[in-house]
């Protein structure tokens with residue numbers, strides 16, 4: 001019997017929040033040409049609804065859980081709809097249940113107001129809220145946040161891929177929801193991921209003092225700083241992308257680049273590849289003035305003091321940037337000493 005769970009090698013970053021649980025992804029096509037229908041015929045099926053990028057979340061015993069549906073959520077759908085339209089067989093839950101994603105668009109988002117109950121076929125479920133992945137993931141357990149990440153990534157790709165990139169013809173969902181088929185050419189089209197690098201730039205001076213360089217984006221509120229990031233360009237290696245982005249955004253040359261871990265970031269379809277990069281020169285740091293308006297070196301003591309005083313806002317725990325900073329810091333990141341939200 002094949003194992004139902006795989007083992008991941010641990011990342012040096014520890015547990016980043018998205019996509020790190022070793023879920024068993026769908027390989028049902030080995031056994032059936034209609035994995036969605038087979039899953040819906042299983043009484044244990046867990047159906048995850050995704051509507052306009054939001055997922056239903058329920059509070060239970062002080063914890064947040066995905067509000068899974070049973071097959072009855074799809075009752076009344078025509079057989080042809082159930083089999084191949086906007087449904088995907090994501091895989092097998094750790095409890096053995098097949099997991100199906102239902103990502104039917106229900107309503108144009110412009111008709112929705114925040115907090116509105118979802119229109120259409122969702123009956124009143126007063127104990128649930130519809131939440132985006134960024135809001136929900138930190139409150140879900142590792143397995144559920146991973147299913148939610150896969151769901152958002154896959155559904156977003158489908159919604160953006162109604163036409164064949166080669167010939168422009170219409171496409172339809174296939175392979176149990178993991179591909180699309182060009183109706184004119186019979187060409188298979190698979191989900192795309194855009195690689196992006198994100199890097200913690202470090203420096204150790206002649207006295208052995210270690211510092212981390214962070215940047216402030218022109219788009220951010222005062223006090224917010226993070227690591228440096230950017231998309232990998234056509235024909236570019238990861239190492240070259242790290243060196244280029246740090247040079248462009250912070251004026252720094254790096255002579256060593258070390259991979260630390262990755263995180264899917266399906267907004268809409270990035271894979272963040274996290275690095276630590278060693279700067280050759282402390283004094284060269286300067287912002288590009290376009291994307292980055294300030295850069296600043298921090299010792300661990302300075303980072304700790306600034307965060308505790310509320311003057312430095314670091315990225316939230318859902319992002320790999322947070323974990324790259326904590327990886328350098330050496331322990332969980334400090335928090336502000338008083339709640340400064342007002």
Ligand SMILES: [Zn+2]
Nearest residue numbers: 164167182185
């Ligand atoms: Zn085509």
